[in-house]
Amino acid sequence: MNNIKRIFLWLIGIIAFSNLYSQQPEWEKYWNQGTAYTQPKNRCELSLFNFSSYGLSDNLEISAHPLMFFLMPQVQVKAGWGEKSGVLLATEHGILYPTFFMRTVATKGIGGLISSEFSIPQMVGIYNRIIVSHSPFNNAIISAHGGITFSVNSETMDPGSSIDLPIIYPRLAVFYNQPAFDAGVDFRGKFTPVFGWLLSVENFILSGTAYNWFLQNKGVLAYTSRKEKLRIEAGYKLFYGRYPSGPQWHLLPDINLTFGIGK
Amino acid sequence: MTHLVKKFQFFLPVLAITVLALAISCEPLSTGFDDTEPAQYYQAKNIKAVPDTFKVIKVMTWNIRFGAGRLAWFGDACGERVIFTEDEILSVLQLIAEKINKVKPDVLLLQEVDLDSKRSAYINQVQWILEHTYFNYASSGFQWKTQFIPSDGLGRIEETNSTFSRWPISNAQRIELGLRKDQDDLTRYFYERCCLMSCQINIPGVENFYAVNIHASAFATDDTRQRQIIRFQNELKRIDDLGGWFVAGGDLNMIPPGSDTMDYCLVDKCPGESFHQPGDIPMHKEGSDYEPAIHWLDTLYTRYQPAVPLDVYHRSQYKYFTHTTRGTHFWDRTLDYLFTSYHWVENSAVTYQEAKRESDHAPVSALFILPR
Numbered sequence: 289m290n291n292i293k294r295i296f297l298w299l300i301g302i303i304a305f306s307n308l309y310s311q312q313p314e315w316e317k318y319w320n321q322g323t324a325y326t327q328p329k330n331r332c333e334l335s336l337f338n339f340s341s342y343g344l345s346d347n348l349e350i351s352a353h354p355l356m357f358f359l360m361p362q363v364q365v366k367a368g369w370g371e372k373s374g375v376l377l378a379t380e381h382g383i384l385y386p387t388f389f390m391r392t393v394a395t396k397g398i399g400g401l402i403s404s405e406f407s408i409p410q411m412v413g414i415y416n417r418i419i420v421s422h423s424p425f426n427n428a429i430i431s432a433h434g435g436i437t438f439s440v441n442s443e444t445m446d447p448g449s450s451i452d453l454p455i456i457y458p459r460l461a462v463f464y465n466q467p468a469f470d471a472g473v474d475f476r477g478k479f480t481p482v483f484g485w486l487l488s489v490e491n492f493i494l495s496g497t498a499y500n501w502f503l504q505n506k507g508v509l510a511y512t513s514r515k516e517k518l519r520i521e522a523g524y525k526l527f528y529g530r531y532p533s534g535p536q537w538h539l540l541p542d543i544n545l546t547f548g549i550g551k
Numbered sequence: 552m553t554h555l556v557k558k559f560q561f562f563l564p565v566l567a568i569t570v571l572a573l574a575i576s577c578e579p580l581s582t583g584f585d586d587t588e589p590a591q592y593y594q595a596k597n598i599k600a601v602p603d604t605f606k607v608i609k610v611m612t613w614n615i616r617f618g619a620g621r622l623a624w625f626g627d628a629c630g631e632r633v634i635f636t637e638d639e640i641l642s643v644l645q646l647i648a649e650k651i652n653k654v655k656p657d658v659l660l661l662q663e664v665d666l667d668s669k670r671s672a673y674i675n676q677v678q679w680i681l682e683h684t685y686f687n688y689a690s691s692g693f694q695w696k697t698q699f700i701p702s703d704g705l706g707r708i709e710e711t712n713s714t715f716s717r718w719p720i721s722n723a724q725r726i727e728l729g730l731r732k733d734q735d736d737l738t739r740y741f742y743e744r745c746c747l748m749s750c751q752i753n754i755p756g757v758e759n760f761y762a763v764n765i766h767a768s769a770f771a772t773d774d775t776r777q778r779q780i781i782r783f784q785n786e787l788k789r790i791d792d793l794g795g796w797f798v799a800g801g802d803l804n805m806i807p808p809g810s811d812t813m814d815y816c817l818v819d820k821c822p823g824e825s826f827h828q829p830g831d832i833p834m835h836k837e838g839s840d841y842e843p844a845i846h847w848l849d850t851l852y853t854r855y856q857p858a859v860p861l862d863v864y865h866r867s868q869y870k871y872f873t874h875t876t877r878g879t880h881f882w883d884r885t886l887d888y889l890f891t892s893y894h895w896v897e898n899s900a901v902t903y904q905e906a907k908r909e910s911d912h913a914p915v916s917a918l919f920i921l922p923r
Contacts, residue, residue, distance in 0.1 A: 396625075396703055403633035403704025448634035452669065452706055453699055533673045533707050 428477030611656035629821035669706035692725030759795035858917035
């Protein structure tokens with residue numbers, strides 16, 4: 289109990305301390321993935337291991353994953369719908385084409401994540417998400433989101449062709465059973481103008497299968513340059529999932545490097 | 552070749568990320584084992600009463616091929632299939648359970664029993680067999696435990712040697728038999744780790760009675776199997792030295808000394824393969840040329856009582872054949888054995904060659920006289 293009190297007091301202290309030091313106006317607009325904020329027009333954020341995004345206008349941004357794009361093309365847009373009573377609203381709409389990736393790894397020998405006995409049909413996943421954000425303090429944003437994903441398959445997928453790995457399984461599960469739902473909370477802020485933190489919890493809930501719940505918790509510390517040109521994140525990702533083989537936990541490192549271009 | 556290199560380069564980042572990520576997850580990517588480790592215990596949901604008046608018990612060994620029956624798996628039967636459906640596996644398991652319930656062994660040594668493998672629809676076959684037969688207890692040692700094999704779509708594999716008994720099991724140990732040395736490091740990391748399972752069967756009135764269950768390497772082309780047999784013999788000697796009695800058996804992946812046919816490369820070759828021709832590399836198919844190993848079982852036959860004595864085997868070898876690599880072929884070699892340090896009932900050994908749909912191995916049983 290004493291430990292809980294101590295942690296709570298530390299959190300209050302950190303938030304109070306960071307209130308004194310983080311006086312960066314409109315910092316919410318940058319590095320805002322997972323929030324209802326959209327990037328300023330013409331600003332581009334290029335990320336190595338996460339989505340890269342570009343501000344088409346002050347309330348519309350487009351994003352795609354730089355590394356995975358050529359294997360599993362995925363494009364999404366985020367539209368900001370304004371603020372009401374201190375709560376910012378945005379919606380996110382995306383499309384995912386996994387066929388090329390799955391066909392590539394459905395091979396014999398090394399790299400065969402899927403058995404070559406399975407044929408992979410043409411498939412498209414479409415997702416829509418609503419995001420709300422609120423700033424309870426000067427230096428913190430809390431966001432919540434909920435979404436639904438559908439898939440359109442030219443043929444039914446054989447359950448034996450699933451890739452039963454963390455990260456991959458929950459995201460491709462919609463092509464086997466649909467729809468899939470996701471919901472999560474994102475809490476982020478700044479200790480100082482250049483150092484910040486991010487904690488998030490993401491749930492994936494699948495329909496039509498017993499292997500239907502996946503949870504992802506992320507915690508990172510972030511360094512952001514004063515002119516918002518560079519952000520470095522390092523932390524962890526903790527996964528829990530009910531896979532076809534049974535419940536499993538995975539703890540993975542989370543490292544990301546993002547470059548900001550434009551204001 | 553250039554195409555292969557390009558393909559490999561393409562996969563390298565994906566594989567590297569996968570391996571790195573999983574290597575530090577809560578479960579190792581591929582589980583290694585100490586030389587000797589405690590084995591896992593299982594129990595049926597409902598314990599069935601066992602009469603304590605046994606003077607003789609029936610012991611059976613059977614490699615059940617993870618419930619795949621005679622389906623053409625890519626790894627051992629020139630097949631194209633890697634992943635079988637739940638219906639396919641359950642229908643074969645049903646046949647296996649029916650055979651066990653008909654033969655009624657009291658101690659059962661099974662090899663290739665899957666626990667949580669993608670290839671066999673993630674069915675816990677040890678528990679399934681306990682619930683569909685009259686056995687009360689089981690103990691398992693991992694022959695293969697890999698969280699994810701990024702090759703051929705294999706995914707997760709958990710394969711065991713499992714010993715079933717009507718009576719409680721104790722002191723169950725998994726004993727490492729030694730890894731193949733004729734593989735590269737990466738393949739060996741993800742590959743099976745052959746083991747034997749040694750445990751005590753607690754039959755009322757019978758002291759120090761052990762069951763030893765082995766599955767030796769099938770495809771090693773070096774001296775791996777010889778080292779594994781020596782490790783097997785060492786365990787049997789340990790039980791001897793303790794003053795105990797044992798029944799020991801399993802899939803030794805070697806043919807009996809003096810067998811008429813020692814080279815099965817041409818029988819086992821898949822379409823498009825060539826062996827024994829000038830320039831063929833390799834000259835012999837992996838796991839099909841038994842000639843170099845033909846005397847590796849001599850000591851076992853000399854030191855212990857085989858369920859099928861060599862002279863009996865030599866008189867009509869085909870009657871004791873227990874294995875074939877093809878789904879459509881009849882049994883063409885003997886790989887499965889039972890030995891004891893005490894006594895079998897004479898001429899009690901049976902090779903169930905009619906069990907052709909259940910596995911690519913036939914079960915073998917014999918009656919063991921209890922040392923009361």
